[in-house]
Amino acid sequence: xMPENAPVQSTSGTALTVFEKIWNAHHVRxxxxxxxxxxxxxxxxxxxxxxxxxxxxxxxxxAVRHPELTVATQDHVVSTAPxxxxxxxxxxxxxxxxxxxxxxxxxxxxxxxxxxxxxxxHVIAPELGLALPGCLLVCGDSHTSTVGGLGALGIGVxxxxxxxxxxxxxxxxxxxxxxxxxxxxxxxxxxxxxxxxLRTAGTFGIAAAQGCAIEYAGSAIRALPVEARLTLCxxxxxxxxxxxxxxxxxxxxxxxxDREMAPSGAAFAQAMAEWRQLRSDPDAVFERDVAxxxxxxxxxVTWGTSPQDVAGVDERVPDPAGFSDAKxxxxxAAAIAYMGLEPGMPLAGIPIDIAFIGxxxxxxxxxxxxxxxxxRGRRVAPGVRALVVPGSTPVRLAAEAxxxxxxxxxxxxxxxxxxxxxxxxxxxxxxPPGARCIATSNRNFENRQGPRSRTHLAxxxxxxxxxxxxxxxxxxxxx
Amino acid sequence: MTPFTELEGVMAVMPVANINTDAxxxxxxxxFANADLGKGLFGSQRYTEDGRERPDxxxxxxxxxxxKILLADENFGCGSSREAAVWALEQFGIRCVxxxxxxxxxxxxxxxxxxxxxxxxxxTFERLREAVRRHPDRPVVRVDLAARSVTAPDRTSxxxxxxxxxxxxxxxxxxEIAATLALEAxxxxxxxxVQVARPWLYPAAASRxxxx
Numbered sequence: 001x002m003p004e005n006a007p008v009q010s011t012s013g014t015a016l017t018v019f020e021k022i023w024n025a026h027h028v029r030x031x032x033x034x035x036x037x038x039x040x041x042x043x044x045x046x047x048x049x050x051x052x053x054x055x056x057x058x059x060x061x062x063a064v065r066h067p068e069l070t071v072a073t074q075d076h077v078v079s080t081a082p083x084x085x086x087x088x089x090x091x092x093x094x095x096x097x098x099x100x101x102x103x104x105x106x107x108x109x110x111x112x113x114x115x116x117x118x119x120x121x122h123v124i125a126p127e128l129g130l131a132l133p134g135c136l137l138v139c140g141d142s143h144t145s146t147v148g149g150l151g152a153l154g155i156g157v158x159x160x161x162x163x164x165x166x167x168x169x170x171x172x173x174x175x176x177x178x179x180x181x182x183x184x185x186x187x188x189x190x191x192x193x194x195x196x197x198l199r200t201a202g203t204f205g206i207a208a209a210q211g212c213a214i215e216y217a218g219s220a221i222r223a224l225p226v227e228a229r230l231t232l233c234x235x236x237x238x239x240x241x242x243x244x245x246x247x248x249x250x251x252x253x254x255x256x257x258d259r260e261m262a263p264s265g266a267a268f269a270q271a272m273a274e275w276r277q278l279r280s281d282p283d284a285v286f287e288r289d290v291a292x293x294x295x296x297x298x299x300x301v302t303w304g305t306s307p308q309d310v311a312g313v314d315e316r317v318p319d320p321a322g323f324s325d326a327k328x329x330x331x332x333a334a335a336i337a338y339m340g341l342e343p344g345m346p347l348a349g350i351p352i353d354i355a356f357i358g359x360x361x362x363x364x365x366x367x368x369x370x371x372x373x374x375x376r377g378r379r380v381a382p383g384v385r386a387l388v389v390p391g392s393t394p395v396r397l398a399a400e401a402x403x404x405x406x407x408x409x410x411x412x413x414x415x416x417x418x419x420x421x422x423x424x425x426x427x428x429x430x431x432p433p434g435a436r437c438i439a440t441s442n443r444n445f446e447n448r449q450g451p452r453s454r455t456h457l458a459x460x461x462x463x464x465x466x467x468x469x470x471x472x473x474x475x476x477x478x479x
Numbered sequence: 480m481t482p483f484t485e486l487e488g489v490m491a492v493m494p495v496a497n498i499n500t501d502a503x504x505x506x507x508x509x510x511f512a513n514a515d516l517g518k519g520l521f522g523s524q525r526y527t528e529d530g531r532e533r534p535d536x537x538x539x540x541x542x543x544x545x546x547k548i549l550l551a552d553e554n555f556g557c558g559s560s561r562e563a564a565v566w567a568l569e570q571f572g573i574r575c576v577x578x579x580x581x582x583x584x585x586x587x588x589x590x591x592x593x594x595x596x597x598x599x600x601x602x603t604f605e606r607l608r609e610a611v612r613r614h615p616d617r618p619v620v621r622v623d624l625a626a627r628s629v630t631a632p633d634r635t636s637x638x639x640x641x642x643x644x645x646x647x648x649x650x651x652x653x654x655e656i657a658a659t660l661a662l663e664a665x666x667x668x669x670x671x672x673v674q675v676a677r678p679w680l681y682p683a684a685a686s687r688x689x690x691x
């Protein structure tokens with residue numbers, strides 16, 4: 001279902017990738033400078049990247065073009081203390097009240113901390129049925145590609161582009177290049193979508209997909225539940241991509257059906273007929289095409305300060321001298337020093353101070369269930385602070401309905417309210433200087449979780465295992 | 480947007496790859512709508528934990544305290560979409576970053592704020608770095624956008640890679656939103672057509688119990 005003026009162009013003649021099909025369907029026109037003007041079906045706002053956009057919009061005397069296609073939430077600076085409200089984190093009040101006021105002034109639906117639908121943008125967009133297969137969704141946040149797990153184009157942008165979308169409901173972008181990463185082979189025990197994407201960063205590097213739209217394909221991807229696909233697509237930016245997606249299938253359609261804002265009845269049937277076309281043609285050519293053999297992937301844990309600094313939990317901190325590239329060698333040496341580790345030391349056994357289960361990467365119900373399976377009947381190790389922060393209020397409520405909060409409480413984990421929390425250290429949840437945190441989030445950058453914080457990224461089960469043992473632990477050895 | 484044409488000034492060198500936007504503007508400066516971002520630029524590296532300047536950090540050293548140009552290695556500005564990374568550079572006084580490659584979102588953000596993100600070859604990176612090292616008394620570089628050139632302190636010029644359309648928009652200081660709004664009729668026609676073609680997608684279904 002393509003508008004007449006859409007370009008039918010591809011690197012492989014008439015065969016199209018799923019990304020090209022969706023892009024073309026959103027193509028308004030080719031701009032004189034070679035960029036494409038694409039229509040934005042859904043625009044999601046959060047408090048830290050929208051305030052200045054509204055301010056500049058007002059200064060220019062411009063209106064929000066399509067408030068009915070726009071939704072706002074509060075997630076980054078909110079307090080996650082149980083029972084919190086908009087004023088609980090004093091340092092967050094200004095941005096939270098601006099988000100609320102701007103949404104109100106422009107008649108934009110707003111899911112604030114007092115709303116049962118509140119949560120991290122990338123968790124609530126799929127959960128609400130706001131993100132749909134084949135739609136183009138924009139948010140002022142780099143992890144917007146999360147919704148690619150539904151077969152949507154999720155494009156993360158800066159505040160100027162947020163302003164542009166508010167004013168025009170379009171985005172002017174160079175069409176990303178196409179890239180496919182094929183995952184074949186069976187995942188071994190304890191290997192999750194998080195491990196697959198960390199391994200991808202480790203294998204190809206954090207700039208591997210610069211300027212690209214990634215399609216994650218292969219039998220191992222087809223076998224992933226939708227929430228795992230959201231995790232996978234979430235970290236596309238960590239390998240440099242503009243976006244990443246998985247072609248939608250029956251699992252996707254079952255996930256979307258009956259969501260609050262998803263089409264229903266005849267509209268759903270019509271949507272599904274179109275969604276079934278959303279797959280790459282067999283002879284479509286990708287500008288870059290690489291593969292990962294899942295059978296060789298162990299549960300992963302990062303040792304450095306970039307998502308590409310990662311290894312199997314049964315491996316060791318590398319010796320920088322082993323890197324043939326001089327720049328990589330220097331970066332690795334600096335990372336190991338920052339992390340307070342030694343080359344050659346085993347990853348398993350590194351003692352941790354904090355275990356953080358949360359973030360847009362790994363705080364959906366299935367993530368919390370995986371962590372609870374490990375936590376059940378065990379205790380958080382002495383001296384360790386362990387936090388579980390559901391990705392959204394609906395996730396929290398669903399988990400509580402299943403009794404997961406009791407499992408975590410009994411094991412000595414904190415059970416908190418939904419928000420970005422300790423992933424981004426822009427709220428009250430901060431790793432103290434020099435402390436070592438194993439986290440289910442997405443970035444292990446220097447100072448990311450707080451000044452001099454040290455971060456090890458891993459899957460929810462791995463983080464729960466570390467919480468109860470007090471050190472990085474191979475989940476496959478937890479019986 | 481303030482046009483960018485030519486720029487001559489002190490160039491600071493941070494010869495590191497993958498400088499991410501968390502490093503360029505750390506999260507403590509993102510908690511408030513009107514934080515002093517110029518002061519926050521590279522805050523984690525620039526200050527001690529009690530807020531004193533670290534003398535070993537380049538932007539704390541004369542003459543680089545007044546740097547107008549930054550030279551960095553590949554993948555500059557990767558990571559978070561925070562546009563405050565560009566605002567911080569600009570408010571500090573840096574209106575041009577030269578690097579072999581940039582993170583995609585940073586690259587877009589830079590041009591929309593009149594900051595030039597100029598790509599240079601890996602070899603040029605090394606030569607510029609070396610040229611500045613040899614002229615510690617006058618580490619001044621000249622960037623000419625129209626000519627797509629960078630001139631080192633030793634007067635050698637190198638090629639600056641900036642896509643033509645981006646360079647023109649920067650030279651003119653173009654208001655991108657105004658340019659798109661000029662296409663409003665076309666956008667409206669598109670929306671009218673796709674509302675018929677994809678009625679299941681538009682508008683986003685109202686959520687239950689909503690009060691706007």
